Amino acid sequence: MNHLLSTEHLDRSTLEELLDEAEGFAEVLTRPIPKVPALRGKTVATMFFEPSTRTRLSFEKAAKALSADTVSFSPGTSAISKGESLKDTALTIRAMGVDLIVVRHTATGAPWRLAEWLDIPIVNGGDGAHQHPTQALLDCLTIRQRFGSLDGLKIAIVGDIKHSRVARSDIFAMTTLGAEVILVGPPTLLPLDPEAWPVSVSHDLDSVIEEVDVVYLLRVQTERGGASVFPSLAEYATRFGMTPERFSRLKPEAVVMHPGPMNRGVEISYDVADDERALILEQVTNGVAARMAVLFRLLGGEHDA
């Protein structure tokens, strides 16, 4: 593994190794001194061309917990054109002696371009509606901690699949690890050809709610035109939101997840979001450990012999 760009072609043993190592790093984060010297002397750069709080902070925290230095680049509000300027920016950061770049970009495929241009590992921190692989790792880690394994679990991913890089990354990681994934949403929010993926599709959350182990709620993305493709937020909440009534129909051990930031009252009700079976904060905590595993894998010496 030279980069982490997508979950689509990660095989099961690589995923499991990353999750095993993330478990080790999760333990490090609970120590009185939550820091190890593994990446001392390395520099991790975050290049985020799109707003982000948790992903960027999480990567920076992960790098620092491994004793790496961090630098960050933000285009701010100025318009940065694609193509040449992305390349120049990346080459400039590289020339400063950076060892790895985490990139988030609105354009699908931007991290792949960086990987071609530069001779250092690139981690995709989210590209357009395409991929967000570290989110999938932290989600799988959270599910594995709860259930021991993803094998045989039924996972419903609910909401705006069409615009969701989280869904695209989770689908591949979860099914590779042995789970069955059901996409649930209105036809306007589902991709045109879900048959291309190893998933089943439902337009009715109520028909699957009693059989699933995990309900993964996606954020309604108003910035990606979310609100224009269904009649109203209230109707969305009624048909696809995790209401207390739906929550009560879940299997007793089933859990609710959300990649954040949540729209309370839309895809998840206020009460459910605070329930012990809503693993949203565990996901955030695990995000740091999962990203430590990725950084360590890419920068911590040679790959497995």
Added chain:
Amino acid sequence: MRQVMSTEDLRRVTTRIAHEIVERNEGTNEVVIVGIPTRGRPFADRIARVLSDIEGREITAGSLDIGMYRDDLDTRPRTRIGPTEIPENIDGKTVVIADDVLFTGRTIRAALDALADLGRPGAVQLAVVVDRGHRQLPIRADFVGKNIPTAASERILVRFEEIDGEDGVWVDQGGDG
């Protein structure tokens, strides 16, 4: 490959080292045993089992992974990060680190760094199955199963039933290993 210790040798050595630990520390009330994965772990577990018999109380060994503390992460093949589980607070305690082979001393240096991040032991001691020489750092073992002089190109293989399906120590004459 030449066998230098049998199952029975390994058992006797473990028993002797456990007794030496009790003698040196005048009991085990302030002692915590931790093994370095992979093969320090079964050694630590076995020492703990003998100690439990001697002391008449349940003593469990911990696990101290040093993968994140190595000074040669850049150059050597990656090894898997193992678990770190310390059964109790180590502040002020005597920590006995258990490992299979003492060679350059770099693993033990990393283990000392790892311990320092977990607390402040009163003392640290080292128990190894085999000391094969070739130290690169000023480190020595407190409890040694067997001193085996080796050439730098040779490999020492300590095997444990729990991991390898058999017990014993072998010397591999080197080459490809």
